[in-house]
Amino acid sequence: xxxxxxxxxxxxxxxxxxxxxxxxxxxxxxxxxxxxxxxxxxxxxxxxxxxxxxxxxxxxxxxxxxxxxxxxxxxxxxxxxxxxxxxxxxxxxxxxxxxxxxxxxxxxxxxxxxxxxxxxxxxxxxxxxxxxxxxxxxxxxxxxxxxxxxxxxxxxxxxxxxxxxxxxxxxxxxxxxxxxxxxxxxxxxxxxxxxxxxxxxxxxxxxxxxxxxxxxxxxxxxxxxxxxxxxxxxxxxxxxxxxxxxxxxxxxxxxxxxxxxxxxxxxxxxxxxxxxxxxxxxxxxxxxxxxxxxxxxxxxxxxxxxxxxxxxxxxxxxxxxxxxxxxxxxxxxxxxxxxxxxxxxxxxxxxxxxxxxxxxxxxxxxxxxxxxxxxxxxxxxx
Amino acid sequence: xxxxxxxxxxxxxxxxxxxxxxxxxxxxxxxxxxxxxxxxxxxxxxxxxxxxxxxxxxxxxxxxxxxxxxxxxxxxxxxxxxxxxxxxxxxxxxxxxxxxxxxxxxxxxxxxxxxxxxxxxxxxxxxxxxxxxxxxxxxxxxxxxxxxxxxxxxxxxxxxxxxxxxxxxxxxxxxxxxxxxxxxxxxxxxxxxxxxxxxxxxxxxxxxxxxxxxxxxxxxxxxxxxxxxxxxxxxxxxxxxxxxxxxxxxxxxxxxxxxxxxxxxxxxxxxxxxxxxxxxxxxxxxxxxxxxxxxxxxxxxxxxxxxxxxxxxxxxxxxxxxxxxxxxxxxxxxxxxxxxxxxxxxxxxxxxxxxxxxxxxxxxxxxxxxxxxxxxxxxxxxxxxxxxxxxxxxxxxxxxxxxxxxxxxxxxxxxxxxxxxxxxxxxxxxxxxxxxxxxxxxxxxxxxxxxxxxxxxxxxxxxxxxxxxxxxxxxxxxxxxxxxxxxxxxxxxxxxxxxxxxxxxxxxxxxxxxxxxxxxxxxxxxxxx
Numbered sequence: 001x002x003x004x005x006x007x008x009x010x011x012x013x014x015x016x017x018x019x020x021x022x023x024x025x026x027x028x029x030x031x032x033x034x035x036x037x038x039x040x041x042x043x044x045x046x047x048x049x050x051x052x053x054x055x056x057x058x059x060x061x062x063x064x065x066x067x068x069x070x071x072x073x074x075x076x077x078x079x080x081x082x083x084x085x086x087x088x089x090x091x092x093x094x095x096x097x098x099x100x101x102x103x104x105x106x107x108x109x110x111x112x113x114x115x116x117x118x119x120x121x122x123x124x125x126x127x128x129x130x131x132x133x134x135x136x137x138x139x140x141x142x143x144x145x146x147x148x149x150x151x152x153x154x155x156x157x158x159x160x161x162x163x164x165x166x167x168x169x170x171x172x173x174x175x176x177x178x179x180x181x182x183x184x185x186x187x188x189x190x191x192x193x194x195x196x197x198x199x200x201x202x203x204x205x206x207x208x209x210x211x212x213x214x215x216x217x218x219x220x221x222x223x224x225x226x227x228x229x230x231x232x233x234x235x236x237x238x239x240x241x242x243x244x245x246x247x248x249x250x251x252x253x254x255x256x257x258x259x260x261x262x263x264x265x266x267x268x269x270x271x272x273x274x275x276x277x278x279x280x281x282x283x284x285x286x287x288x289x290x291x292x293x294x295x296x297x298x299x300x301x302x303x304x305x306x307x308x309x310x311x312x313x314x315x316x317x318x319x320x321x322x323x324x325x326x327x328x329x330x331x332x333x334x335x336x337x338x339x340x341x342x343x344x345x346x347x348x349x350x351x352x353x354x355x356x357x358x359x360x361x362x363x364x365x366x367x368x369x370x371x372x373x374x375x376x377x378x379x380x381x382x
Numbered sequence: 383x384x385x386x387x388x389x390x391x392x393x394x395x396x397x398x399x400x401x402x403x404x405x406x407x408x409x410x411x412x413x414x415x416x417x418x419x420x421x422x423x424x425x426x427x428x429x430x431x432x433x434x435x436x437x438x439x440x441x442x443x444x445x446x447x448x449x450x451x452x453x454x455x456x457x458x459x460x461x462x463x464x465x466x467x468x469x470x471x472x473x474x475x476x477x478x479x480x481x482x483x484x485x486x487x488x489x490x491x492x493x494x495x496x497x498x499x500x501x502x503x504x505x506x507x508x509x510x511x512x513x514x515x516x517x518x519x520x521x522x523x524x525x526x527x528x529x530x531x532x533x534x535x536x537x538x539x540x541x542x543x544x545x546x547x548x549x550x551x552x553x554x555x556x557x558x559x560x561x562x563x564x565x566x567x568x569x570x571x572x573x574x575x576x577x578x579x580x581x582x583x584x585x586x587x588x589x590x591x592x593x594x595x596x597x598x599x600x601x602x603x604x605x606x607x608x609x610x611x612x613x614x615x616x617x618x619x620x621x622x623x624x625x626x627x628x629x630x631x632x633x634x635x636x637x638x639x640x641x642x643x644x645x646x647x648x649x650x651x652x653x654x655x656x657x658x659x660x661x662x663x664x665x666x667x668x669x670x671x672x673x674x675x676x677x678x679x680x681x682x683x684x685x686x687x688x689x690x691x692x693x694x695x696x697x698x699x700x701x702x703x704x705x706x707x708x709x710x711x712x713x714x715x716x717x718x719x720x721x722x723x724x725x726x727x728x729x730x731x732x733x734x735x736x737x738x739x740x741x742x743x744x745x746x747x748x749x750x751x752x753x754x755x756x757x758x759x760x761x762x763x764x765x766x767x768x769x770x771x772x773x774x775x776x777x778x779x780x781x782x783x784x785x786x787x788x789x790x791x792x793x794x795x796x797x798x799x800x801x802x803x804x805x806x807x808x809x810x811x812x813x814x815x816x817x818x819x820x821x822x823x824x825x826x827x828x829x830x831x832x833x834x835x836x837x838x839x840x841x842x843x844x845x846x847x848x849x850x851x852x853x854x855x856x857x858x859x860x861x862x863x864x865x866x867x868x869x870x871x872x873x874x875x876x877x878x879x880x881x882x883x884x885x886x887x888x889x890x891x892x893x894x895x896x897x898x899x900x901x902x903x904x905x906x907x908x909x910x911x
Contacts, residue, residue: 218761228747237727237759
């Protein structure tokens, strides 16, 4: 929707060229290439391995597994991408998904409601809990100047521990020795329609809402401009702290909703660690970064990473190649992407330094400058 | 390999007229589709001050970057003392006798003057360690010889901008620069500091060095230089002897058309007070305030100018009025409304528009489209907002109207704002803020680094805005700008208003002295004290 500075022309040829030069495609191709080299070095056949991976992810029945994994990964990608669109880094996804999950589990275990109401209650409670948890770091930053990036990350640890306690003691299923809740009543189980879980449908609605707000509303417009230049929107009179709070509520809310939906799907119980161990939060974070906070891009990247993971299992079954290759590919994509983005930013900077240094220095800090520029994480979005 | 040139001393500096010391011939440099230099020529003689002038985007900085080895030209030749050379890096250019004083100084803030000056050209003592005493002595020698007064042991971060510039010049001289390039050297100096700098540069010329000043200020060109080279659209369009030309002729070459250089100040017709600021103090809760007890009034139909060297509280004053910076005490009123506790957004609704000092860092989002940049502030009202949606076509129409009305040169509103030239980006900000039609317009350095055509345009707009019955508060470091626009001039120094001058009293001398913190003998006492 937004025009990028590198692609002012919109002819199909120019667009194709821009896509070829896009760091995202470059990093994916680079990762596949590096993976091939490793496979060859280990005596494997890259084409066979990749084919098995694609079949394992999108084969006749396999795509359902991919979808099941993709729902939490894509959801967590959105939980990061929504605030990141304004340059706000939400690292608290883990706490938010876990709190959403445990809240839904508590509702399921304690509230007796008929079928549609029961799920509505569990999912809304989970989303609300995640959203409120997300607003805490926002308020801390707005009021007290505590860096949101740090506080959102650190808040996760007590929350995860609290959920652990709840499922080990009050909610524990006495019938097993494991730290897990009882299986929920029928009313608290997400139905499956035509082989697609209701979770995927709910998530699709959330994606549609996020995309609409992002691309069509005045609020989405303010958010995007804030991501480009926060000083500018503050100068223009936008209440950026309030925006940050809303975005963190939304991001946390999506994470909480995902937690609630995972818990109310197979095996219909809260298992300690089930929301943490698969690393949904961090895979989602990578997807959001890969897409540079573009919501649809984050969805695509989330599906891509989910397919890599699920395909990895297929590959391990079909060939001798261990599924760790998936993790390697995933990591390599990000490393190459970060490197190309940083290199582009540096090139742009040196060109600005030499060719168009016609802007006078600002009198405060800018007057004295050394040649050692620093690249902050924020520049990924530049 | 290394084009180390034969050292011509001051006495033997009489190069034959046909053989310049340094020559750039037919330089072509492209950045993608943009041709920054298109057959640009420059000839520099020994013992001259040479002005390189041109509008923004004319290719001055690119040409100087070529001469200093920062970028390699696509075509063309550099000749030093008649011999073709190639600089693959600034290191080689420095070895060939080039020296550059950048606009943004490149110094280590935590180190001393002497350490900065000798950096990469150190005298090593025993065991290869830095000989600090030799460094101090070298700096003292140089500063005495050329009248560049600096304490060699002072830390860079404690020095003022004028002194930092001297350090940069010393750095170049320490490497024995025979050709000294200064990029917009007076942009951040007071008139007094400027005069000092000019004396130093004349001394350097008289000792046989070549001084190149890159500038767009015609007054300085006429006052200081011996020869002028004019660039336009990347091409050398004129080579003039300063004594034989006029400002109007140079301006004509720069723009390719006749330019009216006189500021033609037209007095406004002030009516009732619109903006009233009383006892405004801004700064950390304890410690020295950056804006100290400032009171001022701007009436409808009036432009009040704020003079002052950058960094004396003008920026903070305007930001506090606009609500972007909390104030410690004092009040701001627009019309009858007190703005205490109002956010920036509510202050805008109360009737304040603001053209900020830094158009790229504050006044726009350069990565976003021109249309998006122009919609800001209008996007929550009809017609841009329709129901819950932002109407993309209304956003485009809104952008087209401002682009046309303010004569912004851009192919389509969909391109990124960052692709506009400085002057056009400034017109974008000016156009958007004026489109609000707010009773109060705050303006900070509206023509910094923009070309002559855009300056004319923006000055005309500001006058028209005033004449439409709005109150304008204009901060500018350019005296000529204040002379061309302001109906009254306040001078800020150290956060205070130290002079409040009627148009008639606001002579360059009076304002200049007050800018340097020396109380003017004439003129009313400052309102603030």
